[in-house]
Amino acid sequence: MARTYRLSKSRFTAGLQCHRQLWWKVHEPRAPELRPDAALQAVFDMGNRVGARAREEFPNAVLIDFDYRRPLDSVKPTRQAIDAGASVILEASFFEDDIFVAVDALSKEGEGWVITEVKATTRVKPQHIPDAAVQAHVVEKAGLPVVRVELMHLNREHRHPDKGPLFIRADISADVAAFRSDIAGEARAQMQMLAGELPDVEPGAHCTSPYECPFLDRCAAPAPDHGVDELNGIRAKKLDQLREAGIETVDQIPSDFPLEPLWARHRAAVLQEQLIVEPGLHEVLADFRYPIAMLDFETVGAALPVWDGCSPFGSVPVQFSVHTLHEDGAVSHSAYLADGPGDPRPGVAAALVSALEGAQTILAWHASVEKRCLSQLAEACPEHAPALREALGKVDDLLVVFKNHLYHPDFHGSFSIKNVVPALLPNMAYDDLDVSDGQLASALLEQLLCRPEELPEAQKPPLQTQLTAYSTHDTAVMVELFKLLGTRSPPTSPVISST
Numbered sequence: 001m002a003r004t005y006r007l008s009k010s011r012f013t014a015g016l017q018c019h020r021q022l023w024w025k026v027h028e029p030r031a032p033e034l035r036p037d038a039a040l041q042a043v044f045d046m047g048n049r050v051g052a053r054a055r056e057e058f059p060n061a062v063l064i065d066f067d068y069r070r071p072l073d074s075v076k077p078t079r080q081a082i083d084a085g086a087s088v089i090l091e092a093s094f095f096e097d098d099i100f101v102a103v104d105a106l107s108k109e110g111e112g113w114v115i116t117e118v119k120a121t122t123r124v125k126p127q128h129i130p131d132a133a134v135q136a137h138v139v140e141k142a143g144l145p146v147v148r149v150e151l152m153h154l155n156r157e158h159r160h161p162d163k164g165p166l167f168i169r170a171d172i173s174a175d176v177a178a179f180r181s182d183i184a185g186e187a188r189a190q191m192q193m194l195a196g197e198l199p200d201v202e203p204g205a206h207c208t209s210p211y212e213c214p215f216l217d218r219c220a221a222p223a224p225d226h227g228v229d230e231l232n233g234i235r236a237k238k239l240d241q242l243r244e245a246g247i248e249t250v251d252q253i254p255s256d257f258p259l260e261p262l263w264a265r266h267r268a269a270v271l272q273e274q275l276i277v278e279p280g281l282h283e284v285l286a287d288f289r290y291p292i293a294m295l296d297f298e299t300v301g302a303a304l305p306v307w308d309g310c311s312p313f314g315s316v317p318v319q320f321s322v323h324t325l326h327e328d329g330a331v332s333h334s335a336y337l338a339d340g341p342g343d344p345r346p347g348v349a350a351a352l353v354s355a356l357e358g359a360q361t362i363l364a365w366h367a368s369v370e371k372r373c374l375s376q377l378a379e380a381c382p383e384h385a386p387a388l389r390e391a392l393g394k395v396d397d398l399l400v401v402f403k404n405h406l407y408h409p410d411f412h413g414s415f416s417i418k419n420v421v422p423a424l425l426p427n428m429a430y431d432d433l434d435v436s437d438g439q440l441a442s443a444l445l446e447q448l449l450c451r452p453e454e455l456p457e458a459q460k461p462p463l464q465t466q467l468t469a470y471s472t473h474d475t476a477v478m479v480e481l482f483k484l485l486g487t488r489s490p491p492t493s494p495v496i497s498s499t
Contacts, residue, residue: 004098005026005098005191005194005195006095006098006099006100007098007099007100007187007190007191008071008099008100008101009099009101009131009134009135011025011026011190012099012130012134012183012186012187012190013127013130013131013134015186015190015193016130016186017206017209017210017211017213018201018206018207018213019189019190019193019199019201020198020199020200020201020215020219021213021214021215022190022193022194023193023194023198023199024198024215024218026194027194027198031214031215033214033215033217033218034214038440038443039437039439039440039443042439042440042443042444042446042447043443046120046303046443047120049303049304050118050119050120050154050303050304051104051118051120053166053304054104054105054118054152054167055090055105057152057167058088058090058105058107060087060088061086061088061089061090061105062081062086062088062089062090063089063090063091064077064078064081064089064090064091064092064093064102065077065091066091066093066102071093071100071102072093072095072100074091074093074102075093075094075095075100077093078092078093078094082144086108087107087108088105088106088107088108089103089105089106089107090104090105090106091103091104092105092106092139094138094139094141094142095138096138096141096142097137097138097141097184097187098187098191099134099137099138099187100138101134101135101138101139103115103116103117103135103139104116104117104118104152105118105152106139106144109147109148110147111145111147112144112145112146112147112148113139113144113145113146113147114146114147114148114149114150115132115135115136115139115146115148115149115150116150116151116152116169117131117132117135117149117150117151117152118152118153119151119152119153120153120154120303121153121154122153122154122155122156122312122313123153123156124151124153124170124172125210126210127210127211128151128172129172129175129176129179130179132149132151132172132176133149133176133179133180133183134183134187135149136149136176136180137180137183137184148171148173149171149172149173149176150169150170150171150172151169151170151172152167152168152169152170153167153168153170154166154167154168154303154312154313155167155168155312156311156312156313157311158305158311158312159305159308159309159310159311160305160306160307160308160309160310160311161308166304166312201219203219203220203221207219207220224248224249225249226249226250226251226270226409226412227248227249227250228242228243228247228248228249228250228252228253229413230250230266230412230413231250231262231263231266231413232262232263232266232403232413232414232415233260233262234263242257249270250266250267250270251267251270251271253267262403262404262407265278265406265407266407266413268407269407269408269409270409273409274408274409275406275407275408275424276406276407276408277405277406278404278405278406280405281401281405281406281485284401284404284405285401285485285486288361288363288396289360289361290325290326290327290360290361291324291325291326291327291358291359291360291361292324292325292359292360292361292362292363292482293322293323293324293325293355293356293359293361293362293363294322294323294324294325294363294364294398294475294478294479294482295320295321295322295356295362295363295364295370295395295475296320296321296322296364296365296370296471296474296475296478297317297319297320297369297370297373298317298318298319298320298438298441298442298445298467298470298471299315299316299317299318299369299373299442299445300315300316300318300442300445300446300449300450301313301314301315301316301442301446302316302446302450306450307342307343307344307345308343309380315369315372315373315376316344316345316376317344317345317348317373317376317377318337318338318344318348318445318449319335319336319337319338319348319445319467319468319471320335320336320348320351320352320355320471321333321334321335321468321471321472321474321475322334322335322352322355322356322475323472323475323476323478323479324355324358324359325479325482325483331479333472333475333476334351334354334355335468335471335472336348336351336352336355337464337467337468337471338449340448340449340452341449341452343380344449345376345377345380345381346380346381348377349377349378349380349381349384349388350381350384352377352384352388352391353384353387353388353391356387356391359391359394360394361394361396362391362394362395362396363395363396363397363398363478363482364395364396364397364398364478365397365398365399365417365474365478366397366399367395367396367397367398367399367400368397370395371392371395374388374389374391374392374395375388375392378392398478398481398482399415399417401485402415402420402481403415406485408420408423408424409423410422410423411423417474417477417478418430418437420481421477421481424481424484425477425480425481425484428473428476428477428480430473433466433469433470433473434466434469434470435466435467435469435470436470441467441470441471444463444466444467445467448460448463448464448467
């Protein structure tokens with residue numbers, strides 16, 4: 001007996017991006033690529049919290065009990081709620097044309113119904129339209145006229161606790177109507193594809209747009225060492241120009257091919273298999289006055305803000321690490337992690353002013369983040385504003401120094417500190433840390449400070465230790481990178497090897 005398949009709005013939109021992705025999702029639902037890591041799970045959890053909060057905007061609504069393991073069980077209760085005269089139904093579920101959908105909110109309006117799709121974003125995005133359109137298609141197939149489709153998203157102008165509405169409803173009916181003519185045919189094509197063997201689909205731009213495919217590694221051809229796509233900031237037109245000339249790797253680029261200075265440095269490093277240091281580095285370093293403070297912030301960007309004056313996804317500094325390098329080579333360290341449950345900014349500001357006292361230069365990696373955090377703290381904590389604004393004027397970007405003067409083949413086109421450190425300081429790589437990336441750190445900090453009730457008390461001290469270790473490592477690494485620059489920048493600034 002032939003197996004039958006069922007689409008859903010998430011499956012349908014996955015199929016729009018790539019039939020091959022959809023085939024794997026349906027035929028291999030337990031594939032390891034589909035298991036979210038901690039950071040991605042935090043994103044899913046955030047979406048669920050926003051959805052739960054959005055339900056409060058629909059008082060007296062009927063909530064359909066929805067179990068993702070048995071979604072079709074929700075269809076009958078939905079029909080019963082409609083027949084009983086419910087005017088607003090949450091998780092209203094329908095199954096038509098082999099497509100199952102659960103509508104976030106379905107509201108009666110006149111002789112028709114309004115579909116409200118909730119998204120944990122601050123604006124309507126192009127990828128939201130197919131998602132809403134497939135719901136409208138199925139609801140109308142179920143016999144309910146749809147008079148409007150709304151996308152309900154977070155309001156970036158909202159300030160906690162009550163300045164401006166938390167949510168905005170955008171009418172996307174026209175965009176949905178324009179897309180709906182494609183749904184029936186695409187759904188049939190997807191169902192036909194699922195009944196067959198794994199389809200052949202060439203890798204392309206769709207592999208990462210609108211989302212990165214979880215099965216990317218299955219399809220991607222082995223990348224050549226130092227491929228031309230590693231050139232930092234290269235645009236598609238220039239990339240096509242290189243490839244049309246038969247140039248696939250950086251070392252194949254002819255010496256007379258016009259290159260940006262950074263790309264020329266990249267090419268030289270690959271050809272010479274060594275670290276390249278450009279003239280002028282010594283002069284740049286000479287401008288930095290001691291003591292030099294290496295500063296790193298960690299922030300929380302809660303979708304649902306909990307501190308006064310904060311906006312949805314507004315980054316709030318809650319933790320910092322400062323390693324201070326003195327002219328005699330001595331290094332001191334200060335760190336701070338907010339302890340909650342109140343607004344963390346006054347504590348962060350006071351501790352930071354003390355930690356930066358006496359520093360003549362402040363270095364950060366990707367300093368725009370640290371500058372923004374200093375500005376936000378100055379605005380939120382007027383008693384510390386003069387010292388914080390003075391500190392802001394001392395900030396410089398260590399990443400820019402590297403980008404303008406050095407290149408190592410093992411950077412592979414990226415100046416992320418996670419790429420630079422393994423190449424230049426292999427003994428200080430992040431692999432052994434329990435928390436090893438900023439996205440996960442932010443998610444854990446949000447849980448620790450915004451939702452501490454979700455964490456057993458016994459888990460909090462180890463988590464605080466792990467978060468402190470991560471932030472401390474960032475600035476300790478910057479100290480060693482800065483020292484390395486000093487050893488690689490004699491006044492003559494020759495091009496030299498890292499070995």
